[in-house]
Structure formats: structure tokens, C-alpha cells
Amino acid sequence: MPSASRRGIAVALGWSTVALLGCASTAVMTSVPLAGGCERALFFGPAPAPTGGVTWITPADDGDRSDLGRWCQTVGPALVAAQSVRDEPESVERFAVISWNQDAGAGDFRQLVADLQAGLLTEGAPVDQFVILLQEAYREGDDIPGDPPASATIPPGIREDNPDGAPREDILTLARALGLGFFYAPSMRNGMEEPGEPREDRGNAILSTMPLQGFRVITLPHERQRRAAILATVMIPGDHSAASAIQFASLHLDVWPAILPTLLDPSRRNRQAEGFLTAAPNDETPTIVGADLNAMSAGDSHVRLFRTRWPAWEAPTPCRTRGRFCTDYLFIGDLPQWSISPYRIVPDSYGSDHLPLVSVLTRRVEVAERR
DSSP states (O other): OOOEEOOOOOOEEEEEEEEETTEEEEEEEEOSOOTTSOOOEEEOSSSOOOTTOEEEEEEOOHHHHHHHHHHHTTOOOEEEEOSOSSOOOSOOSEEEEEEEEOTTTTSOHHHHHHHHHHTTTTTTOOOSOEEEEEEEEEEESTTSOSSOOTTSOOOOOOOOOOTTOOOOOOHHHHHHHHTOEEEEEEEEEOOOOOTTSOOEEEEEEEEESSOEEEEEEEEOOOSSSOOEEEEEEEEEEETTEEEEEEEEEEEEOOOOSOHHHHHHOTHHHHHHHHHHHHHSOOTTSOEEEEEEOOOSSTTSHHHHHHHHHSTTOOOOSSOOSBTTBOOEEEEEOOOTTEEEOOOEEOSOOTTSSSOOEEEEEEEOHHHHHHO
């Protein structure tokens, strides 16, 4: 049976200043609990709940917290399974990373994984071990509040079927069916259900064939909708050596209904980007970030904020992941133990409105020989 856990530590995390386009901006984040009751987690699988549970980080600004608290009343708890049920290899010498906006279940996740394992996304080389970073994953069930307050904010739902007829399945169903470890945290309710429809919320997820730990949720500064980024550390087994720890993040910034306000006022997504970068760990922990930044191009100012943190990053050319726009990104930090292929855009959307991104990491020969 899953057990509930809530953690809110009333200690300020401090602040950092990010210089942008000649102007200084400060994002202040805190671990003081947010009102609304959504800072909870359910734990699944044979592994005991981690000692630290899930850490929640939110903006310190009173206006942000008031707005976010209303959104918080509409969603269910985070979901965590620290280990997959697959046989764990003694050593992992190669693994793949995918980032993908699943369009709230319209994307065929099972087929994506099947093609990845068969090598269809990695130049013919089959893949056994992988980490998948999802945006717009969804969860359904009675853990989502059935009667949210009238003051709570509920966005329109996204409940489109896969155009090829694949069944729409929520994140818990998919993770369990494929035997994956997982971490899911909702950002918002997935619309108000009609009579007879299941309750749903949607957000970000990390799924892995390898063990997970260090679970964190970063609720971003509020603009149009509540957005909750997630981070978890994947422990990659190594033969005759300690497991390699790499932190993975999945996040999704706000989108605006008109292009012109976005062009005229980039500060909206800049503020969300700053919130994430302030609360995310420094470069002492190797980090891989999968993100739907809702950018128009790789030159957008909030994309450049991420590039400042990860300067070696380069976007594929042309970078078109949703129609003609470069909305989706993989940022990969310095991983001296691994050779990293430049990430590529998969040409098949699998029924989503976004194309997946994929990169392959291979343990460096000299590292393997030293072991």
C-alpha cells in the first residue's frame, strides 16, 4: 500500500541574481510549505519510502504564493516509485535519454519505448537502459480532489485521443505496465471532468530503468498557470565502482494565448526560468534537463538563461519540435565519465503535438579501463 508523505522545511534557500540582457533580476525561492494541500507524495513499490521523502520548493513572493495556493487545491499528490521492477544490471555502459511533451496522453508512450528499445531512435543500436523526461503527462483517479473550492483555478482540459488509435493511458498505468521507476508531480488539474469522466491532473514525470532518489519539486513563479518542475537523481550502476549519480529534471514553462504579448514582454517566462535556475542545484551535481520552454526559437531570452548555466549546449539545425517553433530542449551538463551524442529530434511525434528529443550517453573507454 502506498504511504503519504509531506515535507515542508521552514528554512529559506536563499537567493541568486541572474543577469539578463543588461538588467539584473532576482528570483527568491523557499522551502516554506505552500498553502493548498498539494505538497504530498504517495510511494509505490518494494523499496521503502526514502528518508527525505519529497522536498518542495516554492517562490517566496506573497503574490505568487497566494495565486499558487488556489491552483494547489485542485491537484492530487506526487507519485514516486524509487526502483523499477526490472532486473538491475551490474553495470550500465550505455543509456539513452529522451525528453518529450506527451500532450496529456495523446502521445503513444508504449510505442516510443518499444522503438527506443529496438534501436529505431538510436541509429539501429538497441537500448536496454534509459531515462525518459515527460512534460504534459497526466494522472487520473480518486486521489485528485473531487470537489475543489469555487475559488480554485481550473484550466481547460487536454484529453485528445491518439490519432492512430492507441489507448490514452495515465502515467501510473504506463509506468507499472513497463516496470519503470517513476516520479510524477502535477502542475494543474486537467480540466473539470464531465459526469462519468475520471478526475485528472497533468504535469511532469521522470521514468527510469535505473534507481531514483533525491526527489524535489520546484513550483515556479506564477504567471498564467501553475507550473511544477521536478528533479530526481538516477543512480547508474558501475562494475567495480560506485554508481554514477546524475540528476535529471523535467520542466514546462508557461504558454501564452497570443504571440505578440510574448514578444513584447519576455519577462514572464524569464521569471519562471530564473526561479528554476535559482532553486536547481549547482554544477557540483551533473545535471540533464529536459524542457518544453514554449520558446519560439533558440535565441529567446529565457532559452539563453539556460544556456548560461549549460554553455556547451547546442540546438539541432533546424530546431523545429512543434510546428515551425523550437519549443523543446535537452540541456546536458559536464559529465566527464560519459561521451554524449548531440541530441537529435525524432521525426515521429507518436501522436503528440511535439517531437521527442533523444541523446545517448556512453561510458568513456578510459574510465571503464581504470575500473
